[in-house]
Amino acid sequence: MGFLQGPALLPVTFPEPPQLDVVPSCKWLLSVYSQDILARLEDIKAHITSTYGSILKMDSTKKITKKLAGTAKRTALWLTSVGNEHGQILISVLTAQEGAGLDRMASDLVKRYEKAGVDPPVALYVDCGCCAEAAETTKLQARFSGWPQLLVRLDIWHFMQRLALGCTTNAHQL
Template identity: 40%
Template sequence: MWATNVGNEHGQVLLSVLTEGEGEEIKDAGRHCVQVQECCGRQCVTKYFDAWPFLHVNLDTWHFIPRFPNGCTTDKHQLYGPFMARLSCCMFKIDEDDYARQLRAKREELLLQGVPNPSENDVIQPISPDEVSRHCKRATRGTKETTKHITDLIAPLGGERGLDTSGVPLIDSIKISDIWAKQSQHVACLQDPPGARLYRQVSTVKKGGI
């Protein structure tokens, strides 16, 4: 019924524990590892790892984001996709140096393909989200900035900006307010541990000579 994966600082899964539920059953996992990803509150697993004061306990965004669709009227709404995409952007920022290097590489690729003087839009448009995630590091924005971004995203969608062409609202204002009131308490749990090395180089790729 429940899977708890225990990993180390290199992103390697050391142990995967299958139990009937969260809580008491996973305490034995603490004897075999140095790091675990979970969340705060009464079900927090930190109490089972009190021998390691350096342990970081975090909430995975995979568990955070799926709460918000419950505040939407339907996932078929025209604004549903953009809303969910923007929600992710509210939590993560792309490394500016990595992205600038990717833009230079794409520009050089277009020049090699015979496109003369490609405009900024010509360069940005062909870059897919998959390419960005493959070549650009991401980091969390911090508790204060993340909270502001999500608040600013939700607020206007309760009015005319949240309507589709048929006048159907994207969000249920009462439900989304309740969801955000609860979720906002966990924004701090989403943040990257200070000083943690989140990426390591595994290969080198050249595009357009960059």
């Protein structure tokens, strides 16, 4: 109103507003979004597989597999993941038994580091199977044989649990 009542040389007229466009349907929006994702799929894969770390942590859990539903229900018992020092997951595998399928996961992770030309990690923290007598090689050291300098150690959480229980063995001496 203030604009209309102000001094002007010519009378002010406004055009009618344009007609509103029809809003696309939900199916159309999902279709366009899916096509956009598929067009960038190689970039997304490259971004996901370009995550590395110098300190790794490997852990297995049953909690995730209990949440599987539908046809996937009861197809796996363990989820084993390897993460880096920033908490990013580098690789995961669903298995029917603990330990099964980990050889392939480990060899694929070693190959991924080699193909990228990234320095191998210096330490791997795990919840079990980390320690052996000086002359022995653990299963994990054998799995990650592509990284001969890799130190396999018990992670701090499981060390605290064992310490609290008073666990003193040759492998985990206090």
